[in-house]
Amino acid sequence: MDKRKIGTEEAKQVTKDRGQIMEDGSRQITMQDEHQSSGLHPASSVAEKIRVERLNFYYGSKIALSDVSISILDRRITALIGPSGCGKSTFLRCLNRMNDTIKGARAEGTVLLDGKDIYARGTDVVELRRRVGMVFQRPNPFPQSIFENIAFGPKVLGLHRDKKDLTDIVEQSLRGAVLWDEVKDKLKQDALGLSLGQQQKLCIARSIAVKPDVILMDEPCSALDPIATLQIEQLMQSLKTDYCIVIVTHNMQQASRVSDHTGFFWLGKLVEFDSTELIFTRPRQKLTEDYITGRAG
Amino acid sequence: MNFNLAPNESSTLTMEKPKAERSTWSEFLVESSIRVVGFSTIGFVVLIFLFLLREGLPIFYEVSPGNIFGTRWYPTFDIFGSLPLILGSAYVTVASILIALPLGVCTAVFVREVAPQWTREILKPLIEVLAGIPSVVLGFFGMHVIAPLVRTNLDAPTGLTAFTGALLLAYMSLPTIISVAEDALDAVPKSYRDAALAMGATKWQTIWRIVVPAARSGIATAVMLGMGRAIGETMAVMMVTGNAARMPLSFNSLFMPVRTMTATIAAEMGEVASGSVHYHALFGIGIMLFILTFFINLVAAKAIFKKRYRGGLR
Numbered sequence: 001m002d003k004r005k006i007g008t009e010e011a012k013q014v015t016k017d018r019g020q021i022m023e024d025g026s027r028q029i030t031m032q033d034e035h036q037s038s039g040l041h042p043a044s045s046v047a048e049k050i051r052v053e054r055l056n057f058y059y060g061s062k063i064a065l066s067d068v069s070i071s072i073l074d075r076r077i078t079a080l081i082g083p084s085g086c087g088k089s090t091f092l093r094c095l096n097r098m099n100d101t102i103k104g105a106r107a108e109g110t111v112l113l114d115g116k117d118i119y120a121r122g123t124d125v126v127e128l129r130r131r132v133g134m135v136f137q138r139p140n141p142f143p144q145s146i147f148e149n150i151a152f153g154p155k156v157l158g159l160h161r162d163k164k165d166l167t168d169i170v171e172q173s174l175r176g177a178v179l180w181d182e183v184k185d186k187l188k189q190d191a192l193g194l195s196l197g198q199q200q201k202l203c204i205a206r207s208i209a210v211k212p213d214v215i216l217m218d219e220p221c222s223a224l225d226p227i228a229t230l231q232i233e234q235l236m237q238s239l240k241t242d243y244c245i246v247i248v249t250h251n252m253q254q255a256s257r258v259s260d261h262t263g264f265f266w267l268g269k270l271v272e273f274d275s276t277e278l279i280f281t282r283p284r285q286k287l288t289e290d291y292i293t294g295r296a297g
Numbered sequence: 298m299n300f301n302l303a304p305n306e307s308s309t310l311t312m313e314k315p316k317a318e319r320s321t322w323s324e325f326l327v328e329s330s331i332r333v334v335g336f337s338t339i340g341f342v343v344l345i346f347l348f349l350l351r352e353g354l355p356i357f358y359e360v361s362p363g364n365i366f367g368t369r370w371y372p373t374f375d376i377f378g379s380l381p382l383i384l385g386s387a388y389v390t391v392a393s394i395l396i397a398l399p400l401g402v403c404t405a406v407f408v409r410e411v412a413p414q415w416t417r418e419i420l421k422p423l424i425e426v427l428a429g430i431p432s433v434v435l436g437f438f439g440m441h442v443i444a445p446l447v448r449t450n451l452d453a454p455t456g457l458t459a460f461t462g463a464l465l466l467a468y469m470s471l472p473t474i475i476s477v478a479e480d481a482l483d484a485v486p487k488s489y490r491d492a493a494l495a496m497g498a499t500k501w502q503t504i505w506r507i508v509v510p511a512a513r514s515g516i517a518t519a520v521m522l523g524m525g526r527a528i529g530e531t532m533a534v535m536m537v538t539g540n541a542a543r544m545p546l547s548f549n550s551l552f553m554p555v556r557t558m559t560a561t562i563a564a565e566m567g568e569v570a571s572g573s574v575h576y577h578a579l580f581g582i583g584i585m586l587f588i589l590t591f592f593i594n595l596v597a598a599k600a601i602f603k604k605r606y607r608g609g610l611r
């Protein structure tokens with residue numbers, strides 16, 4: 001109880017600080033960091049993909065996210081960390097409006113994808129979800145064949161012209177997810193017969209089959225063993241060249257290994273957001289430092 | 298109970314022992330009476346089956362197999378061809394399932410996936426009430442409302458046809474199909490829906506391409522149970538199918554009178570002499586019917602059991 005209370009106060013304090021940072025403009029900050037951490041890239045290649053401004057989110061009357069502002073860059077991996085129940089999944093689901101399916105859930109503020117507000121009236125949510133794919137915590141392939149799992153998206157969206165085209169998309173997606181060699185001889189088999197790690201790769205392949213811009217991953221490795229985890233991480237690195245990836249993880253090492261930027265959530269607030277290197281070496285906030293070193297959370 | 302209120306400790310202690318003994322005694326009584334009731338129920342079922350065998354088996358050696366499985370049923374001339382009756386039952390049942398399956402699945406999808414909460418709360422008990430309408434009432438309704446409609450619309454000589462029976466049976470098996478199919482849809486994990494929606498599928502694409510196929514074994518169970526219900530149904534079918542024992546071999550037979558196994562037994566049992574060949578023949582048909590429904594229910598039960606075992610169907 002006490003700890004929680006203190007946490008809230010700290011978080012309040014932090015938001016105040018954060019507010020000052022915000023006035024400078026968070027976008028500028030991230031861009032600067034980008035130059036610091038990877039000076040090789042010219043500024044033009046690191047476009048801002050998603051920009052969230054003052055996002056509040058409610059489950060009924062309960063507030064789950066308050067005043068979250070963040071700028072997520074294309075072709076980068078952004079990791080979100082924080083203790084259980086702090087709203088990481090909620091935030092992730094705001095980015096493709098999967099929260100719409102929850103009764104009584106409500107979002108306030110703006111989420112810009114390529115500069116367009118996805119919560120604006122008249123937004124095509126189906127098209128939004130095609131552009132912003134999602135990989136879930138537990139591998140959840142459909143109870144169908146491996147081929148059908150990948151082909152489902154292209155089929156319902158009408159992305160293929162003929163059967164040959166569809167087969168090509170399936171092969172490309174499986175290759176993209178480094179799963180092709182393992183399953184090319186058993187495309188007709190039930191996807192649930194694969195190992196968990198393979199199932200998760202299949203889910204990643206399935207989400208890239210509809211040619212999204214962004215891939216959201218909610219603790220994609222939490223059901224996997226270390227070897228499968230490593231494979232998924234390598235896969236993320238290879239996908240990074242084409243996609244904007246946002247990953248939620250409870251694993252600090254994973255965040256520091258794979259991501260370019262890290263955001264730290266605490267009780268529904270984004271406490272700190274910076275380049276991963278800075279977050280893990282010189283965090284600005286005491287709370288972040290405590291959490292990362294295992295003293296809080 | 299009062300013993301617990303005993304004023305001092307020693308009396309509580311002394312009372313404890315007999316109380317414990319009594320509880321084991323009553324427990325023994327309850328347990329053994331439940332066991333007796335349980336076993337006797339199973340015993341009765343076995344006895345009924347034995348009775349059915351005793352009365353029905355003789356027909357299989359009283360007349361030649363060629364006669365029993367012949368195509369004509371004329372008991373007064375000792376011709377007991379059961380094929381038209383078996384086919385009649387199968388024809389009406391299959392036709393009724395073909396009608397009830399799409400209706401039932403669509404209704405289940407509507408109730409489970411589309412209808413708003415309040416509609417669902419009205420519809421679900423309503424569907425259960427449908428199951429409670431006595432079949433003779435439905436038969437009456439079929440005779441006086443559906444049969445004339447069938448006759449005038451199809452320009453048939455009579456409205457008492459296999460099709461009329463199939464319509465009624467479809468209606469009667471709908472409640473079973475709907476509620477079992479709805480359970481099956483309900484058991485489809487939310488993660489499948491989420492995955493499909495997150496990929497950019499619409500609600501309908503998600504339902505028809507992911508949720509319904511994922512529930513297919515439960516839906517198959519629903520159909521088997523509906524079939525079990527339909528094939529054993531007697532009263533309504535007897536009242537509306539016209540009861541002509543002819544071979545239903547073509548599609549046109551759907552709009553002609555037909556006679557089922559159940560209707561034959563019910564109609565003729567009253568007028569046969571106990572122990573006669575005709576009497577044995579009717580019981581023989583009873584055995585066939587029993588075996589048929591037994592297997593249908595076995596298949597359905599197996600599917601349900603498998604689902605339960607995997608934690609699917611509730």
Ligand SMILES: Nc1ncnc2c1ncn2[C@@H]1O[C@H](COP(=O)(O)OP(=O)(O)OP(=O)(O)O)[C@@H](O)[C@H]1O
Binds near residue numbers: 083085086091
């Ligand atoms: N469907 C829901 N209805 C009501 N409240 C919810 C719902 N989903 C989440 N919450 C609440 O919102 C808060 C944030 O939940 P969320 O799942 O986003 O946390 P998280 O950071 O992803 O946690 P974890 O690390 O355990 O996955 C929690 O307090 C949770 O209880």
Ligand SMILES: [Mg+2]
Binds near residue numbers: 090
């Ligand atoms: Mg979560």
